[in-house]
Amino acid sequence: GAGTYGGASSTAGATGATGTRKMDEEEERDAVFYRLEMLGYRVGQGLAERFSRDRPRFNDTLDIIKFLCKDLWIAVFRKQVDNLRTNHRGVYVLTDNTFRPLQRMSTEAGGQAVTRAQPFLWFPCGVVRGALAAMGIHATVHAESTELPSAIFQIKTIPGSTQQ
């Protein structure tokens, strides 16, 4: 939980200024999220390699996205993505209504469950970005939950990035 970040802002504590300390906590939290995302990225790369090894070459981006929503999602999260939408200009929105990593989460009433679940989406975000990268699609990936245990992933492919 958020409590773990507080104790580590040692340098800011010495200055005593609340503003500085808060800033550092935020920075530190961002650093943790960045780390989780990067760990996920590496895992995603490995997963994509592993699970796409024996299948035919992909035809286009949509083909890859479908592979992500179906094969990879089943391998990693034990079910398919429930809904896939695209604007046909490089944006894909994946909705998973019962996202496995969030399935058993709950808090007391008013416990801001959705906010507290958000950090758990960074790793999967990285997994998705890493898997796409391994298949030649460079993208930014953003994930959020509006109601537990659903999760929505927004993938924006980066135009002009290399297809391999």
Added chain:
Amino acid sequence: MSSNRAARLGEEIWKTRIDKVSAELVTLTYGTIVAQLCKDFDNDYIEVNKQLDRMGYNIGLRLIEDFLAKSNTMKRCSNFRETAEMIAKVGFKIFLNITPMVTNWTNDNKQFSLVFEENPLADFVELPDDGRAQDELWFSNIFCGVLRGALEMVQMQVEAHFISDILRGNDTTEMRVSLIRYIDDELPPEDD
């Protein structure tokens, strides 16, 4: 509980009460964590071993509760030999679907080895080729911490460390587990 009964129990729980997760996901995630630790600590593998052990310890403290909940038909182990059977045939079975071999007991029944013929953590793994990792890094060291943490919660203080690893080029992957003492001052009053 006899060795056979433990094996049957482990099999039964694995089949009926365990939510499964992709082995590749576990393997790749663990490998990524170890790689990140190596980076964080500038390839100070002794420190990486310590960190893995500590992470395992924190997992073990909590995992024992899940273990007891899932194997709720069990009674307390009556001796350390029985504990070893439980760890290998129920614990490792239900959480990782492997059954390490319990062997190399000392005469006082306080030390044994777990020999891992399979190790899902080490699939697709190669140690860094820097001439040191092969001698210093215990890749699966998280297991040692898990055992230490889990057993501490059921009144056993143990010490666990690897003495060989196939990843290092050894013939086997073997962990030594030693009972230091039973922590009896924390036993609930109604216990014998």
